[in-house]
Amino acid sequence: MATRARAAFVSRHQLVLALLSTLLLVCIWYFGSQPGRSSDPLPVVPTTLGCTTRARSSTWFDNCFNSSLSPVWTPANKRLPPHVHDWWLGLQQQGDVGLPVVLAKLFRLIRARKRAATERSEIACLTCALVGNSGNLKDSGFGHEIDAHTYVLRMNRAPTLGFQRDVGSKTTHHFMYPESATNAGENCSHVIIPFKVLDLLWVISALGKGWITKTYAPVLRFLHTRPENVHIYNPAFMKYVHDNWIDGHGRYPSTGMLAVIFSLHICHMVDAYGFGADERGNWHHYWENNRYAGEFRLTGVHDADAEYDVLLQLAALGHIRLRRPS
Structure with a gap:
């Protein structure tokens, strides 16, 4: 009888030890796999890509x-230096009234x-897919690759519906100015590029009663998003892109160039899609049937060649990866 009791006790003791061992293993696995723990110092970010690129050192960069x-542009940096203030207000010559x-x-x-997704984290691996509007995106099949990035940045009226296979469907940041504005989704960051005081008034209007319907061209009456998802591109940063990066070429940088440098400041790895001409040397948008449109190069406002040269130089140094169909 005593032998059976002793055996039962030993059996229960072994069972308890086994359960405790299992629980300990589960705890080690759970806490060891959590973001920020010692076995995984980088928090998990929603991307299937890694920050594996290493840029070469460069005095130019x-x-x-x-x-x-x-x-x-925020309350903390709202006061523009005089040279930036004068340059910015001269872009469309409408003055600083009010x-x-x-x-x-x-x-x-x-x-x-x-915390807005407009700053680079020092602990996370943040990847940007910067999606341009070039016709070279047609039949590229880049959609899934684009959507795998932490942030997907698009610009102006670029559509995704009907083009998902080539350009993806995810958008986290959409760059626009009032005359090119589109409703990019309630949870998307709408990055507004202002060229005049009226553009700032338009933001207030579009998030409110919609009293502004036209500037020098018809504009979107309402932005269907939460106010905290609207960010204003800093005119001082715009001037910095114009002076430092494109050496003053063109009257001011294009939306694409402004987005390129923006992405360098918020991401550790940048992949650029849809920039430059198509395989036939034509400049047009991927949603256009007219292959010879090329209106970007005809405006006279931007220097497309100078901007593309900067993109190529950034790619050569490893600061971005310029993705084109093979």
Whole structure:
């Protein structure tokens, strides 16, 4: 009888030890696999890509890149240096009537309630897919690869519906100015590029009662998004792109060039899609049937060749990867 009791006790003791061992293994696996733990110092980010690229050192890049500048205009940096103020207001020559009052009202409206995806994290591996509008995206099949990035940046009226196989469907940042604005989704960051005080007023209008329907061209009446998802491109950053990166070529940088440098400031790895001409040397948009449209190069406002040269140089140094169909 005593022998059976002793055997039962030993059996129960072994069972308890086995359960405790299993629980310990589960705890080790769970806590060891959590973001920020010692076995995995980088938090998990929603991407299937890794920050595996290493840029080569370059005096040119070091002279161009200014990490102290924020790409986004906020209450903290709302006061523009005089040379930036004058340059910015001269772009479309409409003056600064009411600028301080407009900015105060705008920043009250769009005050972010959480950390915005407009800053580079020093602990996460953040990857950007910068999607241009070139016709070379047609039949590229890049859609799935694009959507695998942490951030997907698009611009102006670029559509995704009907083109998902080539351009993807995910959008986290959409760059636009009032005359090119589109509703990019309630949870998407709408990055507004202002060229005049009226553009700032348009943001207030589009998030409110929609009283502005035209500037020099018809504009979108409403932005269907939360105010905290609207970010204003910093005119000082725009001037920095114009001066440092494209050496003053063109009247001001294109939306694409502004997005390129923006992405360098918020991501550790940047893949650029849909930039440059197609395989026949034509410049047009991927959603256009007219292969010979090329209106970007005909505006006279931007220097497409100078901007593309910067893109090629960034790619050669490993700061971006220029993705084109093989």
